Amino acid sequence: MNALDLDRQLCFALYSASRAMTASYKDLLAELGITYPQYLVMLVLWEEGSNDEGVTVKRLGERLQLDSGTLSPLLSRLESLSFVTRHRSAEDSRRVLVRATAEGAAAKERAECVPARIGERTNLDPASMPELLETLRALTRNLRAEPAPVESPDPPAAPLNSHRASALTARH
Amino acid sequence: MNALDLDRQLCFALYSASRAMTASYKDLLAELGITYPQYLVMLVLWEEGSNDEGVTVKRLGERLQLDSGTLSPLLSRLESLSFVTRHRSAEDSRRVLVRATAEGAAAKERAECVPARIGERTNLDPASMPELLETLRALTRNLRAEPAPVESPDPPAAPLNSHRASALTARH
DNA sequence: CACAATTGAATTGTGTGCAATCATTTTCGT
DNA sequence: ACGAAAATGATTGCACACAATTCAATTGTG
Structure with missing residues (x-):
């Protein structure tokens, strides 16, 4: 009945789940x-930095959607570590x-088991993961895409919504 | 193939979507x-504070899963506003x-349209919302419930996973 | 009743996020 | 070649989050 009911709001469910x-x-x-955001940076370095050219701060920002105001001090801490x-x-x-050091590269081995451990804790049906992932990605895309300034008559440039099209136990 | 692939990880999809x-x-x-966390506090006050008894900081913390270290300064800012x-x-x-002032109560009217505006921007199928909400809630419950200290032989105390049981277009 | 344990907030310190601004460097139009 | 514009990070300031500590007030127990 109440649109402002906390527990009915997607925003709060997302906010809670993320925290x-x-x-x-x-x-x-x-x-x-390391911390979780630092771990995310290392994920990108492990993924893209294998050719030892390093990854630019700009590239890290693109992958993680973080700006230099967040990344600069974070990288400074990773450097001091x-x-x-x-x-x-x-x-x-x-x-x-930005390049992973030998120590940073070695940490990758120790991090290999982390996603599986988290997966256990989520206790979600593995088969439903792809759908949940795609829903969250579509949500993120839509929210980032449409500022809809103030009063534009026609913003619906992204009519996609994943759930309708995909089967319940959809696989990729 | 790679378990550490950023784009395959639920954690990052959640983190991105939440931000x-x-x-x-x-x-x-x-x-x-006001800011988003301040808005969340006001949601609770609008919901529970109508009997003008006020809501304790502890109660706000229970509803929002935030501790006094976050709430005290936040409430201080809401007070100065x-x-x-x-x-x-x-x-x-x-x-x-904590009680909403007349000004804080009046803001509720102006906030009524906010969830709908966000709903438009998400561009998700409204019918799939209940399932997404329930999945996120189950995920949050499971993650909060199971620290699984170090090596316990039997942690699966929460075998629930909502997707299996619910139909695709499940309603409440 | 004394008094230890508990509870409820506030405070402190660290680490993000993000807007705004700045300095340096590169690019591009002429 | 030259000067304006754009690109790239760093810095600054503010507002969360959260762990750890502190402090006052209350409760439980002998």
């Missing part, structure tokens, strides 16, 4: 000595190249 | 002059009762 997820990572990542190094690019000295 | 949601609220709540008042309880002076 619960971050909290659940805490003890697992404590063994590595000896997980990464930062150097200005030789070709374009505006860029800063 | 996108909060960002999407920003311009709507700017008209009220004249949205709420804070008074020690007469019966138990450890408790602090």
Whole structure:
């Protein structure tokens, strides 16, 4: 009946779930000595930095949707932990190249088991994961896409909604 | 193939969606002059504080899963915005009762349209909302419930997983 | 009743997020 | 080649989150 009912709002369910997820990572990542956002940065470095060219701060920001105001101090802490190094690019000295150190690369092995541990804790049906993932991604896309300034007559540029089209136990 | 693939991880999808949601609220709540977490506090006050007894900080923490370290300064800001008042309880002076002011109560009217505006921006199938909500709630419950200390032989105390049991277009 | 344990908030310290601004460097139009 | 515009990070300031500590008030127990 009440549109402002806290427990009926998707925003709060998302907010709660996200914080619960971050909290659940805490003890697992404590063994590595890093925080959850720091872990996300390492994921990108492990994924993209294998060619030892390093990853720019801009690229990290694109992957994680974080700006330099968040990444600069975070990378500074990762650097003081000896997980990464930062150097200005030789070709374009505006860029800063971030690389995992040997210690940072070694942490990847110890992190391999983390997603599975979290997966157990979520206790969700693994078959429903792809659908949940796609729903969340569609949600994120839609929210980022449409500021709908003030009064535009026709914003629906993204009519997609994943749930309708996909089967309940959809696989990829 | 890679368990550490950023884009395959539920945690990152949640983290992104939650931040996108909060960002999407920003311009709507700017008209009220408050932030998203402040809005959440006002939701609880509008919902539970109608009997003008006020709501304790503890109760706010239970509803929002936030501790006094977050709520105390947040409430202080809401107080300086004249949205709420804070008074020690007469019966138990450890408790602090938070009440919406007339201005805070008036803001409820202006906030009524906010959930609908967000709903448009999500562009999700309204019929799939109950299932998504329930999945997120189950996820939150499971993550909060099972710390699984270190090596316990039998932690599965919460075998529930909503998706299996519910139909695709489940309603409540 | 004395007094230890508990409870409820506030405070402190660290680490994000994000807007706004700044400095440096590169690019591009002329 | 030159100057404006754009690109790239860093810095600053504010507001969460959350762990740990502190402090006052209450409750439980002998």
